[in-house]
Amino acid sequence: MSGDHGERDSQVNSGSRANDSHKHKDKHKDKEHRHKEHKKDKEREKAKYSNSEHREHSEKKHRDKEKEKERLKHSDGSVDRHREKQKEEERLKHSDGSVDRHREKQKEEERLKHSDGSVDRHREKQKEEERLKHSDGSVDRHREKQKEEERLKHSDGSVDRHREKQKEEERLKHSDGSVDRHREKQKEKDKEKRREEKVKSSHVEGKPKKEKENGHAREMWSSPSPSPPPIKSEPEEDNGLYPSPKHNKTLKRERDEEEFEYKPKKMKTENGKKAKKRKQEYEDEEEEEEIKPKKKAKDKKAKKEPEEKWKWWEEERSTDGSKWKFLEHKGPVLAPPYEPLPGHVRFFYDGKPLRLSAPAEEVATFFAKMLDHEYTTKDMFRKNFYKDWRKEMTSEEKSKITDINKCNFTEMSEYFKAQSEARKQMSKDEKLKIKEENERILQEYGFCVMDNHKERIGNFRIEPPGLFRGRGDHPKMGMLKRRIRPEDIIINCSKDSKHPKPPQGTRWKEVRHDNKVTWLVSWTENIQGSIKYIMLNPSSRIKGEKDWQKYETARRLKKCVDRLRAQYREDWKSKEMRIRQRAVALYFIDKLALRAGNEKEEGETADTVGCCSLRVEHIKLYPKMDDQEYVVEFDFLGKDSIRYYNKMPVEKRVFKNLQLFLENKQPEDDLFDRLNTSILNKHLQELMDGLTAKVFRTYNASITLQQQLKELTSPDESIPAKILSYNRANRAVAILCNHQRAPPKTFEKSMQNLQTKIDEKQKQLSTTRKQLKGAKTEHKASHDDRSKKMVEVKRKAVQRIEEQLMKLQMQATDREENKQIALGTSKLNYLDPRISVAWVKKWDVPIEKIYNKTQREKFAWAIDMAEEDYEF
DNA sequence: CACGGTACTTAGCATTGGAAGG
């Protein structure tokens, strides 16, 4: 191994430096420059650490995570992505009490070490208090067990096996078996047991869900439209046409009847009046969601019920590359003109009031409105703002105002605060008026007609002027974002449509009729010089088709992913540097779901990277770390300056390659100097039609969801428990994709509130239980009807409260686990909605529990077409 | 192939509105 490596090293390496292209040299120069800037920035940053919002933000996230990690004291070092897994494992390992106590002690110690983290401390304290509320010593054990049960709702020992399997599969997904050997052994055993288990359980279910062989056949049968319209030829599975609508309708009707039949099944083990009521509500909801549309569909001939229920996915689609044939709309809604401040609101310069000209005042108000934000204290922000502000000043103002630090905007700021306060305090009538006005605007401007259908527009308002705030450490923060005038706006619509009219006395920059694009309105923004668009809502045909197609591409990747993985593993051994780099990068993209990492213009945006643009400084190699070998530590800022931090053990070959790539490089050099996204994507295109780097993210996200749902859902759980399982599966994906969020400002408080509720419930429960006991004794004594009734009443009450308590605890768990994880992004952009729809149908979970109204609109196609046996 | 430009998806944060709770 090493021999073969050494040889190649030299070969590869000799090419590496000598053949440096001009581009690379230039790049290097730039980098040096940037690096200096970078360093300066860093120093500055260090000096005024407390001032740096972003950094603090991400640091904090990091700190929390580190703590989490330490708390868990895990040998397996890979953090972010596997945090969830770890937690889970932790939970499972300690199902016997003695260990629990040990763990608590350990936690205690960890807690003491971290005297700085106020947040964590707070949370821990809370936990502590909760713990102390229990009076006897067995508390911890009891609580943990209880939690466990609620979480898993498994009735027997199959829990562990169940979980282990899931982990197993996750690991095997990437078929790099080199890791976690000692754990593996144990799992191997469990796996066997599981196999038996699986066979059993599938019989119990009554629906022997055969694996793929069958799944595919069935899929072709049952799914009304097996794949979306192709843009590029999609050979095997797709003839480029939708099945005929007629055919679909029959299928649909059949399914509706089926649903109807199954309905009684929805009756679960709920009891008590309230539960009944709730059940009734479910049914009612269903009636609204399911039956009404059916009725409407039947009435369709009689009444005209057009756009709302248009099923574009049942129609054929033009193949000539045009996006539409007809497009008519009313144009954008422009930002309201500036309203000068009332006379009593003053701006002070150097302690003296100064009346500003309208343009200068407007820009000043932008700053004033942001005064509460930390970034108005940042040097860069203030500098950029001041520079742009001066451009709006009269020459007199320019000469008077020479130092931004002498400007006092507070009175203006107060005024705006008062205004927004007043808005909140408005009477109902006034609020209603505003609402109606908004509704009118929506009706007028919010829709367009595209090919005979009325479609909702996404963002029909032109962005108002203001101060630009980029994310992270953006060099342009604070710059003035100009007001967009009609003269800046390009309109796109059909030649034969009624063109939108510009406001009186103005004209559009251009009216064009380009049906190769989907946008209705565009303009060029002045900060980055990029083009902004007005496009249709996600529920529209044009977006939906694209979305559907995206998932179909990902499904095609599923079919050949094994081949691809074998390929890149082979390429790790290539003689050519560029191929090795490509292969390693692809491995990262596949395994870690990294983004592609386009090059960006330096100095124009925050310094963030993706896979191909990773720099040497972003990874660290550890030949040995704890009990693992070949660990790579990633630490960089990704999209939106969200930090990606992860330690992952990799295969030896990858590790050696990385060492090779790092040779003779400076920290600010590119890790993959022979690679960029276009090279990578070109390569991918050759491997599979339509394949690009981002497809891997979609694929891995969706497949993970499907697997996790399979593993986490247990048939006899209650609905809330199932939803928790769903969220857990969703969360696994969000962690994979590194979808983070700042913990909500009110997080601690809301957690506390919830905990209070839980405690109250618990008290209530024990009181009611006592009452039940009392009633029983009384009944035993008297044996009369009244006391018998009483017992029944109390019994039901206990049951009801237990249920409520459980639900609350589920909620608490869910929220706690979600503290820094955003589920929305993956749900909206990465998870094939048909997986969720199938799951919902399989387990009779009301779809509203996982998709809100907007999401249901966006995924209408999936909700309509996916059956419960849908396989991604 | 670099590069500038365009179109479209993906992203997190701020605000809002309406349900739950008092």
Added chain:
DNA sequence: CCTTCCAATGCTAAGTACCGTG
């Protein structure tokens, strides 16, 4: 009925991908 609180929605920045051109 009013207030509180959170999920839904709105907003727009920041990515990916790909094209034409020289």
